[in-house]
Structure formats: C-alpha cells, structure tokens
Amino acid sequence: MATTSTTVPGPSPLSTSRSxxxxxxxxxxIARLITFLFAASVVLLTVLLVFELWQGSALPRHKFxxxxxxTSTWDPIAxxxxxxxxxxxxxxxxxxxxxxxxxLGIGAAIFLAELAPAxxxxxxxxxxxxxxxxxxxxxxxxxxxxxxxxxxxxxxxSLKSTLGFLPxxxxxxxxxxxxxAGVVLAIMVIPxxxxxxxxxxxxxxxxxxxxxxxxxxxxxxxxxxxxxxxxRTGIFGSIFLALARALGxxxxxxxxxxxxxxxxxSLFSPGYSIAAVIANEFxxxxxxxxxxxxxxxxxVLFLLTFILNGAARLLIVITSQRGSGMGNA
Amino acid sequence: xxxxxxxxxxxxxxxxxxxxxCALIAVSVLFFILGYLVFHGGASISWNFFTKLPAPVxxxxxxxxxxxxxxxKLLFLASLFGVPIGFFGAIYLAEFSGSTTAFIVRYAADLLxxxxxxxxxxxxxxxxxxxxxxxxxxxxxxALGLMMIPITLRSTEEFLRSVPGALREGAMALGAxxxxxxxxxxxxxxxxxxxxxxxxxxxxxxxxxxxxxxTAFGNRFWSPGWNQxxxxxxxxxxxxxxAPYEDWHRQAWAAGLVLLGLILVINIVARGxxxxxxxxxx
Numbered sequence: 001m002a003t004t005s006t007t008v009p010g011p012s013p014l015s016t017s018r019s020x021x022x023x024x025x026x027x028x029x030i031a032r033l034i035t036f037l038f039a040a041s042v043v044l045l046t047v048l049l050v051f052e053l054w055q056g057s058a059l060p061r062h063k064f065x066x067x068x069x070x071t072s073t074w075d076p077i078a079x080x081x082x083x084x085x086x087x088x089x090x091x092x093x094x095x096x097x098x099x100x101x102x103x104l105g106i107g108a109a110i111f112l113a114e115l116a117p118a119x120x121x122x123x124x125x126x127x128x129x130x131x132x133x134x135x136x137x138x139x140x141x142x143x144x145x146x147x148x149x150x151x152x153x154x155x156x157x158s159l160k161s162t163l164g165f166l167p168x169x170x171x172x173x174x175x176x177x178x179x180x181a182g183v184v185l186a187i188m189v190i191p192x193x194x195x196x197x198x199x200x201x202x203x204x205x206x207x208x209x210x211x212x213x214x215x216x217x218x219x220x221x222x223x224x225x226x227x228x229x230x231x232r233t234g235i236f237g238s239i240f241l242a243l244a245r246a247l248g249x250x251x252x253x254x255x256x257x258x259x260x261x262x263x264x265x266s267l268f269s270p271g272y273s274i275a276a277v278i279a280n281e282f283x284x285x286x287x288x289x290x291x292x293x294x295x296x297x298x299x300v301l302f303l304l305t306f307i308l309n310g311a312a313r314l315l316i317v318i319t320s321q322r323g324s325g326m327g328n329a
Numbered sequence: 330x331x332x333x334x335x336x337x338x339x340x341x342x343x344x345x346x347x348x349x350x351c352a353l354i355a356v357s358v359l360f361f362i363l364g365y366l367v368f369h370g371g372a373s374i375s376w377n378f379f380t381k382l383p384a385p386v387x388x389x390x391x392x393x394x395x396x397x398x399x400x401x402k403l404l405f406l407a408s409l410f411g412v413p414i415g416f417f418g419a420i421y422l423a424e425f426s427g428s429t430t431a432f433i434v435r436y437a438a439d440l441l442x443x444x445x446x447x448x449x450x451x452x453x454x455x456x457x458x459x460x461x462x463x464x465x466x467x468x469x470x471x472a473l474g475l476m477m478i479p480i481t482l483r484s485t486e487e488f489l490r491s492v493p494g495a496l497r498e499g500a501m502a503l504g505a506x507x508x509x510x511x512x513x514x515x516x517x518x519x520x521x522x523x524x525x526x527x528x529x530x531x532x533x534x535x536x537x538x539x540x541x542x543x544t545a546f547g548n549r550f551w552s553p554g555w556n557q558x559x560x561x562x563x564x565x566x567x568x569x570x571x572a573p574y575e576d577w578h579r580q581a582w583a584a585g586l587v588l589l590g591l592i593l594v595i596n597i598v599a600r601g602x603x604x605x606x607x608x609x610x611x
Contacts, residue, residue, distance in 0.1 A: 026506035026507075026508075026509075027506060027508050027509075028506050028507040028508055030508075031425075031507065031508035031511070032421070032425045034417065035417045035418070035420045035421035035424075035425060036421050036425065036426075038413065038414050038416075038417035038418040038421065039417070039418040039421040039422060039426065039430070039434045040434075041414055041418070042414060042418050042434055042437050042438055042441070042478060042479075042482065043433060043434055043437040045437075045441070045475065045478070046437040046438075046440055046441050047437075048452075048456075049441070049444065049448075049449075049452045052451075052452055052455045052456065053448070053451065053452070056451070056455050103351075104351045104354065104355065105351075105355070107347060107348040107350075107351030107352070108348065108351040108352040108354075108355045110348045110351075111345075111348035111349050111351060111352040112352060114348075115345055115348065115349065116352070124352060124356055126600065127356045127359050128355065128356065128359075129596070129600070130359055130593055130596055130597070131355070131356075131358060131359045131362075133532060133533070133536075133592055133593065133596045134359075134362060134536075134589060134592070134593075135535070135536020135537065135538070135563060135588065135589070135592060136536070136538065136539075137536065137538040137563045137566050137567050137585075137588075138362065138366070138536065138566070138585050138588065138589055140566075140567065140570065141566055141570050141581060141582070141585050142362060142365065144570050144571065145570075145578070146365070187358060190355050190358075191355070194352075194355060218337050218338060218340070218341035219341050219345060220340060220341035220342075220344045220345055221337065221341065223345075224344070244443060247445070248444075248445025248446070248447070248448070249445070250445065250446060250447040250538070250539040251538045251539055251563075251567060254567075255567070255570065255571060275445060275447045275539070278447050278450075278451065279447055279539060279542055282450075282451070282454070282542070282543045283542070283543045283546070294451075295451055295455070298447065298448045298451040301445050301447070301448055302444060302445070302448050305443050305444065305445055306440065306443065306444075309439070309440070309443035313439065
C-alpha cells in the first residue's frame with residue numbers, strides 16, 4: 001500500500017549522457033513517448049471524471065444550492081430534490097457497520113499478527129484475501145435470503161425485548177432496514193480492516209514487544225498497551241479505508257436497506273442510501289433536473305470517499321515509516 | 330503467585346482467546362458463504378443454465394447463456410481497454426518518469442481506485458451512453474476497464490521495481506538500448522508478478538455490478554455486436570434476487586455459484602503464481 005517513491009530514479013545517467021538523436025535512433029525516446037501517453041491518459045481520465053461529475057450536476061447546484069443537503073423532500077414530479085434522507089441513511093449504515101466491524105477486525109488482526117504462528121497467520125490471511133474478493137452482489141444475495149429473515153424472525157425481536165427501551169430499537173421488525181444494511185456492510189469491510197491492521201501491526205519493531213515483556217508485562221498487556229498504541233495511526237487508517245468502502249458500497253446495501261427515504265431514530269426502520277438511490281433511479285430519471293440531482297449525489301459520494309481515502313493513505317504511510325524508522329535506529 | 334498476578338494472567342489469556350475467536354469468526358464467514366452457495370446453487374445448476382436463454386416470467390426452466398456470453402464480452406472489452414493503459418503506464422512510472430510526474434500519475438491512479446463503483450457507472454454513462462442515446466456493451470466494458478487500470482498500474486509498477494538492478498545494468502553494459510532492456514530483460518523477469526496483477530484486476534471487475542446497471546443495462550435476449558444493451562451475470566443475480574419469483578431465486582443462486590467460483594479460482598491461481606516468486610531470484 002505504501003508508495004515506494006525513493007527507489008530507481010527515472011532516466012539513468014547512461015541514457016542522458018547520450019545525445020537526443022542517438023536515443024531517438026535507438027527507439028528510447030519513442031518508447032518513452034508511447035508509455036508517457038498511456039500514463040498521461042490515467043491522469044486525463046481522472047480529471048475528466050471529476051469534471052463530468054461537476055459539469056453534470058450544474059442544474060441542481062444552481063437551483064438548490066446548499067438546500068440540497070438540508071431538505072428531505074425527494075419528489076421528482078414536483079421537481080423538488082433534497083438529499084438529506086440519503087445522506088442520513090449512508091452515514092447511519094456506515095456507522096453501524098464500523099461499530100460491529102472494528103472490534104472484530106482489530107481482534108482478528110491482533111491474533112494474526114501477534115499470536116498465530118507465521119504459517120497459520122499466512123493461511124488465514126489467504127482466506128481473508130479471498131473474502132475481500134467476494135463481489136458485493138453475492139453479499140447482497142446472501143443478505144436478502146439469510147440475513148433479512150434472520151433479522152426479522154430472531155435478532156430484531158430479541159433486541160426489542162431486551163433493549164427496546166432505547167429509541168434505536170423501536171418499531172416493527174421488517175427485516176430490511178438500517179440495521180440489516182449495517183450488518184451486511186460490517187461483514188463486507190471486516191476483511192479490509194484485518195488485512196491492513198495486520199500489516200501495520202507486523203511493522204511494529206520487535207524491540208517494543210521485548211521491552212514490555214522484559215518489564216514484566218503479560219502477553220496481552222504488551223500487545224494492548226505497547227504494540228497497538230504504536231500502530232494506532234495505521235489502524236485508524238484501516239478504519240478510514242473501511243469507512244470509505246462502506247459509504248460507497250452499492251449493491252449489497254440496495255438489496256437489504258428497504259429503499260424508502262426516511263429519517264428515523266430506529267435502526268429497524270427501512271431507509272435509503274446515496275449509492276442505492278443512484279442505482280435504483282438513474283435509469284428511470286426523466287428530466288434533466290432529476291438526472292442531474294442524482295449525479296450531484298454521485299459527486300457527494302465521490303468527495304466523501306476521496307477525503308477518507310486520502311486520510312487513510314496518509315495515516316498508513318505515517319505508521320509504516322515510523323515503524324521502519326525506529327527499527328533501523 | 331499473588332492474586333493480582335493471577336488476575337493479570339487470566340485477563341491476558343482471556344483476551345488472547347477472544348482475538349483468536351474473532352479471527353475464527355472472520356474466516357468462517359468465507360466457508361459459510363461458499364457452503365451456502367454450493368448447497369443452494371449446486372441444486373439449481375444444470376446444463377440448461379449454461380445453454381438456454383432466460384425463460385419468460387411465469388415459465389420455469391431456462392438459463393443464463395446470454396448473461397454468461399455478455400459477461401465474457403464485457404470482460405474482454407475491459408481487459409482490452411484497462412490492461413494496456415495499466416501496463417504501459419506502469420512501465421513509464423518504473424522506467425522513464427521523473428519523480429513529479431510519477432507522483433501525479435500515482436495520485437490519480439489511487440484516487441481512481443477509491444472511486445465508488447457506482448460513480449464509475451455515472452461517468453461511463455455521461456461519456457458513452459448519453460451521447461449515443463442507448464445502453465451498450467461498449468459502455469459497460471469501458472466502465473469495467475476503467476476500474477482495472479489503477480489495480481493493474483500500481484501492482485505492475487511495484488513488480489517492475491522489484492527486478493534487481495544488476496539485470497538492468499547487465500543489459501545496458503552489453504550495449505542494449507533502454508527499450509530493448511525493458512522488453513527483453515525487465516518485463517520477462519517480472520512476468521509472474523505482472524500476470525498476477527492482471528488476473529487480480531480481472532477477478533475484481535468480474536463481479537462488479539453497480540457500474541453495469543446503467544451502461545450495459547440488461548437484456549433478456551442475445552446481444553449481437555457491441556452496440557446494444559447486454560445481460561451480464563452480476564446484474565442478473567441482482568435482478569433475479571430481488572424479484573418475487575421462486576424460480577428466479579434458484580437461478581440467482583446458480584449464477585452466484587458460477588460467478589463466485591470463477592472469481593475464487595482466478596484469485597487462487599493468481600496467488601499460486603505469485604507464491605513461486607515475483608520474479609527471478611535476487
């Protein structure tokens with residue numbers, strides 16, 4: 001994941017010392033130009049993507065301005081578009097997902113990095129990588145036919161009878177809704193948290209553990225009070241990465257969230273998310289304002305994940321550099 | 330042993346067991362998914378699934394032959410579009426570029442990698458569907474190809490960089506020009522890694538659904554050529570799973586099994602290639 005920008009500088013002194021014509025004759029300049037065009041097209045496509053999102057959402061940006069994010073009427077017939085229920089649904093499901101996934105993911109990462117013998121750790125990591133490769137529509141399929149009935153028949157009734165006094169667990173148990181979407185998202189992001197956190201934990205220098213153990217700490221105390229704090233920034237990075245994935249996830253959420261634009265305190269209530277509304281309504285959007293409102297939602301999603309991914313990368317790079325820096329010292 | 334120490338030892342053992350339990354739960358999800366799909370999908374998979382068109386609503390039977398072919402065409406287009414850009418772009422980054430250009434290209438690739446797949450769909454829609462006024466295989470393939478670029482680019486670059494400098498210098502010392510060195514020494518030395526990168530990118534987009542919803546759209550029939558909407562396995566799973574027909578659910582399970590099987594096999598093969606070494610030994 002870390003950027004290796006220090007190795008192998010571009011053109012070697014050998015090639016620059018020869019004349020431009022000589023390099024042209026030997027084909028180096030042509031190869032350079034061709035590969036440059038391919039590399040430049042990556043930048044071009046990215047810029048074009050941002051431009052298209054910005055340009056494509058001009059109408060609602062001018063018409064609604066900031067009201068777009070503050071109002072909750074989504075009425076294509078009256079040409080009124082307010083994105084609040086979708087933003088709310090996206091944030092709530094992502095929050096539920098993180099609350100469930102973070103302890104489990106970090107626990108598993110600690111086991112893989114600190115406790116398991118190298119062979120077992122590698123084997124389990126292999127399975128975790130495969131889990132990360134399972135496409136989201138498969139999670140959605142299992143969500144619809146397993147998680148939703150499970151929620152409706154067992155989990156939501158039992159939550160209601162034990163924690164029903166909280167506003168979070170009130171209302172009828174439909175099966176679909178914020179909680180179900182959050183649970184499915186949690187299952188989906190756990191592999192990412194485990195993989196990245198394990199990597200970060202493994203980069204903590206050995207001396208740190210040995211120092212704690214030699215001072216009389218138990219194995220858990222050395223892990224929890226020394227190793228984990230040392231790797232804290234990187235673990236936060238893995239959580240940000242998971243959050244970005246959860247916010248942008250489309251298929252699995254669309255299939256289990258209930259697709260009703262509501263803002264309700266109860267997690268049992270059916271809801272809607274930004275990605276889900278785009279997936280469901282994009283092909284049916286009649287009229288420019290409707291379509292462009294959906295594109296503006298895409299822009300919001302893009303900006304959210306852009307910020308989170310950037311922060312995640314920064315945190316992970318900081319930790320792994322700190323780890324290797326201390327290790328060398 | 331005093332009570333305090335005994336308590337600390339107990340906490341330590343308890344918490345470490347809990348972390349083991351977390352790992353066990355996380356990994357068992359994979360086997361649960363696999364088992365459930367094999368159980369449900371295996372029962373509904375048949376020869377018809379691979380050879381027949383979808384049956385009209387209300388009629389049982391039928392298959393997903395058009396979706397399988399559609400997925401194959403989409404993935405072919407995606408590789409045609411995504412792999413060359415990723416591969417040659419990586420060669421530029423690893424062999425030719427200065428550090429500023431490299432930073433910009435890498436940054437763009439990482440940004441592209443983080444874009445939610447539904448947003449990629451919007452982009453492909455406004456670029457390749459809106460101007461032509463119809464959904465097409467072409468638009469879907471390009472959307473998937475766009476997602477392959479950053480994955481191929483970043484890992485290929487890393488594998489090219491892992492080729493030992495001595496090989497490079499050896500070729501140069503024999504008087505080979507730079508592009509000849511790259512084409513005959515560096516790329517062959519890193520080919521296992523590059524193959525892995527391409528395979529993983531392929532497997533990643535093979536299951537993508539969201540970018541296809543409004544680019545390739547869907548189709549109940551065969552889709553001749555590249556210019557018409559086409560069915561694809563992931564989109565079929567989605568539409569069949571949320572439909573109210575019992576028979577469609579069975580088909581969705583079968584399609585899920587085929588898709589997941591394909592993706593896991595590619596992943597395992599790719600990792601198998603890599604485990605025999607990224608490139609020639611240092």
